Amino acid sequence: MDGESSPLDSSSEGTAPATNARESVIAEAVVQIYGDTEIVGARQKGRALAATLGFSSSELTLIATAISELARNIVQYAKQGQIILRLVERGDHRGLMVRAQDQGPGIPDIRRALQGGFSTSRSLGLGLSGVRRLMDEFEIESRVGFGTTVTARKWKR
Amino acid sequence: MNQETRTTFGTSHQMTQPTAELLRQLVAHLRQNRTQLREEWARRITEAKLLTAMTKDEIFAEATSVYDNYVEALETGTFEALQAYARNLSERIIPRGVETHEVVGIVLLLRDVLARSLFAKYQNDFALLNRILDAYEPAANRIANTVAVGFVQERERVIREQQEAIRVLSTPVLQVRERLLILPIIGVIDPQRARQLTEQLLRGIRTNRAKVVVIDITGVPVMDANVANNLVQTVEATRLLGATVIITGLSPEIAQTLVTIGVDLGKMNTVGDLQGGIEEAERLLGYKVVPSGETVDHA
Amino acid sequence: MQVPILKQGPYLIASIQSALSDADLLELRDAIVQQVGTYRSRGVIVDVTALDVMDSFATRTLRDITFMIRLRGAETVIVGIQPDVAFTMVQLGLKLEGVPTALDLEEGIAFLNKKGTSPGKEANSRGR
Numbered sequence: 001m002d003g004e005s006s007p008l009d010s011s012s013e014g015t016a017p018a019t020n021a022r023e024s025v026i027a028e029a030v031v032q033i034y035g036d037t038e039i040v041g042a043r044q045k046g047r048a049l050a051a052t053l054g055f056s057s058s059e060l061t062l063i064a065t066a067i068s069e070l071a072r073n074i075v076q077y078a079k080q081g082q083i084i085l086r087l088v089e090r091g092d093h094r095g096l097m098v099r100a101q102d103q104g105p106g107i108p109d110i111r112r113a114l115q116g117g118f119s120t121s122r123s124l125g126l127g128l129s130g131v132r133r134l135m136d137e138f139e140i141e142s143r144v145g146f147g148t149t150v151t152a153r154k155w156k157r
Numbered sequence: 158m159n160q161e162t163r164t165t166f167g168t169s170h171q172m173t174q175p176t177a178e179l180l181r182q183l184v185a186h187l188r189q190n191r192t193q194l195r196e197e198w199a200r201r202i203t204e205a206k207l208l209t210a211m212t213k214d215e216i217f218a219e220a221t222s223v224y225d226n227y228v229e230a231l232e233t234g235t236f237e238a239l240q241a242y243a244r245n246l247s248e249r250i251i252p253r254g255v256e257t258h259e260v261v262g263i264v265l266l267l268r269d270v271l272a273r274s275l276f277a278k279y280q281n282d283f284a285l286l287n288r289i290l291d292a293y294e295p296a297a298n299r300i301a302n303t304v305a306v307g308f309v310q311e312r313e314r315v316i317r318e319q320q321e322a323i324r325v326l327s328t329p330v331l332q333v334r335e336r337l338l339i340l341p342i343i344g345v346i347d348p349q350r351a352r353q354l355t356e357q358l359l360r361g362i363r364t365n366r367a368k369v370v371v372i373d374i375t376g377v378p379v380m381d382a383n384v385a386n387n388l389v390q391t392v393e394a395t396r397l398l399g400a401t402v403i404i405t406g407l408s409p410e411i412a413q414t415l416v417t418i419g420v421d422l423g424k425m426n427t428v429g430d431l432q433g434g435i436e437e438a439e440r441l442l443g444y445k446v447v448p449s450g451e452t453v454d455h456a
Numbered sequence: 457m458q459v460p461i462l463k464q465g466p467y468l469i470a471s472i473q474s475a476l477s478d479a480d481l482l483e484l485r486d487a488i489v490q491q492v493g494t495y496r497s498r499g500v501i502v503d504v505t506a507l508d509v510m511d512s513f514a515t516r517t518l519r520d521i522t523f524m525i526r527l528r529g530a531e532t533v534i535v536g537i538q539p540d541v542a543f544t545m546v547q548l549g550l551k552l553e554g555v556p557t558a559l560d561l562e563e564g565i566a567f568l569n570k571k572g573t574s575p576g577k578e579a580n581s582r583g584r
Binding site for chain 2: 535538542543546547552560563
Binding site: 036044058061068 | 475476477478479508509510511512513538539540541543544545547548549550
């Protein structure tokens with residue numbers, strides 16, 4: 001299989017905005033990931049940005065952890081990439097968008113990657129299903145030989 | 158006076174001297190006819206079956222203040238006082254069960270009553286009537302809007318407060334003994350409330366340095382897979398804080414749900430009822446006397 | 457970044473002060489294992505109170521520490537996991553299985569004390 005992209009996955013509980021509404025960017029920060037030393041910085045920056053929207057302490061922890069995992073995936077599978085952090089607005093709602101992109105090997109079987117959880121072995125378990133659980137919206141695009149882009153959003157309730 | 162107004166009338170639509178003059182006339186008319194206009198309004202409110210939560214006297218009393226504030230807003234052209242009054246009025250009538258459509262309804266009725274009285278007064282001078290209405294309409298619309306918005310905002314604030322109060326009351330984390338917390342859950346839980354419960358419990362464990370938590374779900378009639386998952390996660394998170402969870406009041410239906418989502422009930426510490434759960438917790442904490450010769454593995 | 461490791465009687469206490477990079481975590485792991493050998497410690501307490509995020513790598517490393525220490529006949533206990541962090545961990549599916557946990561330093565020491573005096577005090581490889 002050349003590559004797949006999974007449709008927008010929205011598990012909102014009625015308080016998130018419609019997914020087809022127009023989205024505008026309030027602020028943006030990009031963190032280049034060259035290795036594991038950038039992971040902490042990326043998640044701290046994400047936490048700081050999200051804090052300006054008034055997310056609760058536990059939501060901030062969720063967001064920071066999700067960013068950590070996404071950044072870690074970049075390091076582990078693509079060696080390098082970027083974490084793009086954006087404060088976005090859609091309708092009346094504001095939230096944080098996290099986009100992890102790389103030009104790595106790509107994921108051959110996205111469905112399987114989304115099913116797996118963490119495992120003890122370092123080589124298995126992308127933790128993507130975990131990140132998907134933590135965030136409100138989750139999209140992933142990947143092509144073998146080209147790279148992967150994971151986009152996730154959390155909306156302020 | 159009519160001659161003067163005609164000659165000085167301009168073509169601008171702003172609050173010009175003529176408009177101010179017209180409003181002054183209008184306000185004077187409304188003040189002069191205060192008694193009968195107010196009565197007519199109160200009558201129409203009752204006819205329209207609005208403010209049924211209030212007695213006739215109360216309606217009349219409120220009608221009086223609304224009328225006076227209305228006229229004053231028309232006169233001064235400023236709305237701060239009206240906003241403050243609208244909030245104040247809302248604070249008083251919301252606990253009486255007055256609803257938004259009623260408030261909007263009575264303000265529109267007043268607007269109507271006053272407009273009709275203007276028609277009656279100026280019916281012989283159509284041009285003047287038009288000018289008066291031109292001056293009146295925007296102001297009247299703004300008043301209606303100010304009052305309605307003020308009411309809705311106050312109502313939303315009250316609802317938020319009530320919801321918060323319910324939430325706080327219905328998710329108590331009780332400390333009954335040192336190191337022992339009880340979380341009785343009552344009613345149907347949605348995922349958001351489940352999340353709140355977990356957060357409150359975990360914070361409570363930290364604050365009270367609890368070692369054992371008894372979660373009683375006797376009062377939970379039904380639990381879907383999502384909430385059952387939340388329960389399992391709560392148990393796991395509690396363990397990360399070094400505490401043990403005992404679940405009590407597990408109904409056969411909920412036990413079935415847990416099994417369906419893959420929970421090994423054998424690994425979960427469950428006791429039939431709350432009392433039994435508390436006794437088990439006390440045992441784990443070492444409160445009960447154990448026959449000599451037996452070793453007890455404390456939590 | 458160095459994590460201070462203090463010796464308290466038969467135990468070692470490693471207090472993490474701030475967010476640790478992957479390399480820092482591995483350094484910590486190696487330092488603990490080495491010092492358990494040097495001091496023949498019976499137990500290790502890792503205090504993660506200051507960690508605002510525990511991701512998959514941190515969790516894995518803590519588990520590694522626990523299992524490696526057990527091979528040397530000592531027990532590990534992780535203390536100070538924050539409520540928010542615990543909540544996030546379980547939602548992500550990071551359970552720290554097989555790793556003892558306690559609320560804080562005091563509870564951690566009490567745990568190690570009990571472990572040391574109850575029957576079957578030989579380190580067992582079974583999870584909690």
